[in-house]
Amino acid sequence: MLRYILIGLLVMQAVPVEAAAFDHRRWDDLLKNNVQVYQGGRVTKVDYQGMASEQTELAGYLRQLSQVTRDRFDRWDKAEQLAFLINSYNAWTVDLILTRYPDLQSIKDLGSLFQSPWKKRFFFLLGEKRSLDDIEHGLIRDSGRYNDPRIHFAVNCASISCPALKNRAYRGDILEQQLEQAARLFLSEKNRNRLENGALRISSIFKWYRKDFERGWHGTATLPQFLVLYRDSLGLSKVEADALVAGMIPITFLDYDWKLNSANP
Secondary structure: OOHHHHHHHHHHHOOOOOOOOOHHHHHHHHHHHEEEEEEEHHHEEOOOOHHHHHHHHHHHHHHHHOOOOOHHHHHHOOOHHHHHHHHHHHHHHHHHHHHHOOOOOOOHHHHOOOOOOHHHOEEOOEEEOOOHHHHHHHHHOOOOOOOOOHHHOOOOOOOOOOOOOOOOOOOOHHHHHHHHHHHHHHHHHOOEEEEEEEOOOEEEEEHHHHHHOOHHHHOOOOHHHHOOOOHHHHOOOHHHHHHHHHHOEEEEEOOOOOOOOOOOO
16 A cells, blocks of 8 residues: 555656746736726726836846746646737836836837947846846747747737737636737727728837747738738628738738827826
8 A cells, every 4th residue: 555655656756746826916907007008908007107106016027937946836837828928018117118217218218328228137037147138039939938929919018019018917718708809909900000091000010029029929921911810800702811811912010109008197
């Protein structure tokens, strides 16, 4: 009997135990309190004054993020990991803005001639001092774990042309629905993506990260193929969608508005 008990214990130790999901309620409350929603979620603005008044809560949430070990992170499923990274990016972006708010017009004001704001290493995550670029490009895009181009509609760079900052935290258990909603909302916003004068004029995000949309997600090997997955959101007819894939509708990229996505005048 003792032998079987020992064998059972060894088997249990050999099976990785999934870590408990991260509690994002603090960030969720901050977003609900301080993100203003327009056009059914296609556009949002951030009340940075409100965020500043709750900076103790924000600092507490960021501290919780920093306390997550790499071992715990690796024991989450991919959806839980990705929700954690998206929320981390967005929360530390807000924190970065608050270091100089209200004395800035754009997140770019926080950079210098020699370093962009996205390359500043100003926080600890998964045991290392990190930058926003480390999260987006290193941990998300180039890690090989996720291959989901919809993350570009979820991470928010605090600018008007960015996809809207969602007024709720991302969660692993509903991440698929949240990412799909973010994609559809972004693509249906006419200031960012529209068919105009016979050309499809779309966000520069698709120019900067084009290869992410051509890596085979849902069988899409070209940017037009990705876009026609969302032809309804873009307002394209079936004929127009077919013409886009056939290269008969040119694609151009809109200028990016880097002004702060602030709700405060």
